[in-house]
Amino acid sequence: MTYKIAVLSGDGIGPEIVKQARIVIEAVAKKFGHDFEFTEALVGAVAIEEVGDPYPAETHQLCMNSDAVLFGAIGHPRFDNDPSAKVRPEQGLLAMRKQLGLYANLRPVNTFKSLIHKSPLKTELVDGADFMCIRELTGGIYFGRPQGRTEDGKTAYDTCVYTADEIERIVRLGFEYAGKRRKKLTIVDKANVLASSRLWREVAQKIEPEFPDIEVEYMFVDNAAMQIITWPKRFDVMVTENMFGDILTDEASVISGSMGMLPSASIGIHTSVFEPIHGSYPQAAGKNIANPCATVLSAAMMFEYAFGMMDEGALIRKAVDESLEAGIVTEDIADGNKAYSTSEVGEWLTDFIQNA
Ligand SMILES: NC(=O)c1ccc[n+]([C@@H]2O[C@H](COP(=O)([O-])OP(=O)(O)OC[C@H]3O[C@@H](n4cnc5c(N)ncnc54)[C@H](O)[C@@H]3O)[C@@H](O)[C@H]2O)c1
Structure with a gap:
């Protein structure tokens, strides 16, 4: 069976962090012999720019026809600093939640042994x-x-x-x-x-x-x-x-310890959406410094909640725990030690999964 995943990267750091979650999903799929098909679609400020609508009908159709949605973040300072803007990125997020009937957002809050000192x-x-x-x-x-x-x-x-x-x-x-x-x-x-x-x-x-x-x-x-x-x-x-x-x-x-570590799942009537709890962190956009772990852990929730694949989810969690233990972390949690880039963390996680 091929599982269809809609990929809505959105704005700011969205594309960078979603890319890492995607390579992690691909590594898990390869390891466990699953088949995933990814299709990208527009949402947020980038969708307003391209088609004038923060949650276009085509994006909604894709979400409806998919088995799960992997979501990055939306939001752009251009809109944050212009309260008079009539069409706003956040409307896209609200429209997606409403139209997919996502009435519950599940947000696990827990600690990571090696990050406790960061709190x-x-x-x-x-x-x-x-x-x-x-x-x-x-x-x-x-x-x-x-x-x-x-x-x-x-x-x-x-x-x-x-x-x-x-x-x-x-x-x-x-x-x-x-x-x-x-x-x-x-x-x-x-x-x-x-x-x-x-x-x-x-x-x-x-x-x-x-x-x-x-x-x-x-x-x-x-x-x-x-x-x-x-x-x-x-x-x-x-x-x-x-x-x-x-x-x-x-x-x-x-x-x-960091906004960059908290995943979530939005579930309800139609396709579930898996997304980090943080926003588009525009100050970091394009710099390859944002923490991808919240999105990677959202992918773990996707395996568990959307597909009932508990071992696959557990392997992703283990990879994240091990990366923290090994100090392969982005600057938000590096605590004065060497900070790795978004893509270096993603690649380390992928290698870990491949070799597990
Ligand atoms: N679900 C969403 O898409 C969502 C949620 C909240 C805010 N927003 C939007 O995001 C934009 C920025 O809002 P904000 O600054 O209030 O919230 P934000 O979550 O984008 O950033 C707040 C702070 O959290 C930290 N942070 C967030 N994500 C991180 C990551 N992956 N790695 C490391 N540190 C991280 C940074 O210190 C950042 O300054 C706004 O346009 C807002 O409307 C979108």
């Missing part, structure tokens, strides 16, 4: 931290309407909307993942202030009795933000709405 947090706090943050991805304030400004331009508004069905499907996923792990679920909301959060709590409390072996706790987002950095080991699975998840997972990246 600004004390070693004893982060050593052994290992939790899964499940972020709702197609609802909430990023999608809610109305959104805009009053005619005089002096008042702006966004709307946070959640339906009970949207909440139920993601909270259920949270319970299911907790069941596969240490059986503890933390539901993060702001139910003391927001009506949408109160509905989250109500729906979650209704589902709770169906999962009697899961220990459930409800936590306000401000408290969760504090506990992630003061006691991260207390978490097993965390489920939360779109914007809270966006912010909390960036915060949680300090536990791993």
Whole structure:
């Protein structure tokens, strides 16, 4: 069987990091005798430039017809510095999530032995931290309407909307993942202030009795933000709405030591998307210095989640662990030692896999 992978590299460092993930996938495929077919498509600022649309219909069609999507990052300073731009790269990301029905973003947060010293947090706090943050991805304030400004331009508004069905499907996923792990679920909301959060709590409390072996706790987002950095080991699975998840997972990246190390999987109704949690890091674009590991580890998640190929995923993780141990790392985690380029890290990982 040939697995079809849509490759959406996007902007900034996107093409450089995706290239390394791709050679790693090819090495794994060769080792295990799998057949992958890669097809590239436009997304983000580069798609706006070429066809005037950050998520063109052809790209969507390709994603729909593929078995998995490997995604880099989108975003360009030209748009970041121009709040008046009507067509924006981020719209491409949101459109992809909405049209593919990607309602859940799974973000594992864990530590790497040889990187623990990189965390600004004390070693004893982060050593052994290992939790899964499940972020709702197609609802909430990023999608809610109305959104805009009053005619005089002096008042702006966004709307946070959640339906009970949207909440139920993601909270259920949270319970299911907790069941596969240490059986503890933390539901993060702001139910003391927001009506949408109160509905989250109500729906979650209704589902709770169906999962009697899961220990459930409800936590306000401000408290969760504090506990992630003061006691991260207390978490097993965390489920939360779109914007809270966006912010909390960036915060949680300090536990791993670098934004360049955190992968994610976006799953839902149609084809799943595997993408690093970081953005297009425009300052590094074209310099061959960005850390490719978040994207490479997203490829590991692709093997595991999209294809059920656990040994293949495990080999990629082992390669990344070994590269860290051997100090074959990019400048963000080199800690004053020799820094390797993006492509050197990718090639080292590929060699490791070939020789494993
Ligand atoms: N999913 C996405 O595509 C996504 C996510 C977030 C931001 N963005 C976009 O990316 C652009 C830049 O945003 P930003 O600067 O806030 O976030 P960013 O994640 O691109 O970069 C923030 C910082 O994280 C570090 N970093 C990120 N990726 C790294 C890597 N692979 N290796 C080493 N260090 C890395 C760098 O220090 C960088 O300055 C914006 O246009 C934004 O809209 C896109």
